[in-house]
Amino acid sequence: MDLAERRTALDRAMEARGYWPERSPWLREAVAALPRDGFAPDRLWRWGGRAYVAVDRSTDPGGWAQALYAGVDEPAVTQVTGGLASSSISAPGVVVDMLDSLLPEPGHRVWDIGGGQGWNAGLAAWRAGPGRVVSTEIDPLLADFARRRLAAAGLEVEVLTGDATTAGSRERFDRVIATYAVERVPWTWVEATVPGGRIVCPWGRLGHLALTVADDGRSASGWVQGLAQFMADRTAPVPTAAGPAGYNTVRGDGPAATERRIDRELAPLEGDWDLRFALRVAVPDAMITTGRDEEGINAWVHDGRSSWASLSAVGDGTTVLHQGGERRIGDELLTAWTAWEDLGRPEPYDFGVTVTPHRQWVWLNRPDTDGPRWPIPDAVAGVSRSQ
CATH class of the missing domain: 3.30.160 (Double Stranded RNA Binding Domain)
Structure with a gap:
């Protein structure tokens, strides 16, 4: 099966699973115009049972393509550090779900955090338009790779090298999307988002959130949107292993x-x-x-x-x-x-999160009632933010 056939198979699998969102038809067009193989390095990694094994495009093109297009719920590991996966191209279903939650519109200013190989930023730029997306990546080699791949795709995206978790941004954005999880949403991300803007980010070890910044800019609140696992933020302490x-x-x-x-x-x-x-x-x-x-x-x-x-x-x-x-x-x-x-066995989608400068908490069913609430601690020992 060649790459064109794999792209078609992915499109059909997404359709069969109901993963193409009705409210964001642009995403299917964007994925077709910017396939993930255009942003994948020539070496990928697959789990061999005991350790990650390299799969090189030059020596095993079929295996490389299979690793990249393994399925709608399967990420492609693009970097291994110290025996652990340290970067990936996220699963297609997760990428589409998060960008649908972001609700970007043409002309929006978008901040893509944890840019990796640039595919997520490229899809956002396809929607928002030339010069409307800034992508921040902490790894200089990954940032340089993303710059080259985005330019080769004809996309005008500014790629910065730095730690977006702690440094924040001097710019203000309509939309902010992160591809690594945090135990607490950094307040700097809220400060970088205009009132009424949206922040989509993985939270904890299981799901991602879509938060809307309040009109006064003093809080952000929103619902859990989906379940997925993400890799560790490189600036976080190494956790005790699970x-x-x-x-x-x-x-x-x-x-x-x-x-x-x-x-x-x-x-x-x-x-x-x-x-x-x-x-x-x-x-x-x-x-x-x-x-x-x-x-x-x-x-x-x-x-x-x-x-x-x-x-x-x-x-x-x-x-x-x-x-x-x-x-x-x-x-x-x-x-x-x-x-x-x-409580009636609520689902993840019944939960939401509110963020303020000094406190964060999880709520059930409604953010503005006296219903069940759980504080989000300042730090969770043994648990890292995940990318």
């Missing part, structure tokens, strides 16, 4: 502080992303890993610092909870789980 390695680091080899049996089946922790999102809101520093054995679903939880919990299936529908550390993070998780059930 998964078994991170758990073992925090757990250590000392005895548990408490042990008890609970009447709770853990299967929803494995595949119910509505639940996982709600737990992320209520216990933002909890890293959860699940696994199966002959007794059922087990879970391991830690906070990246000192507190841990293990939930082990017994085989009769009950679970044994062991905990240790400064806090009882297992009890926190179970309390949040029960609260989510009592």
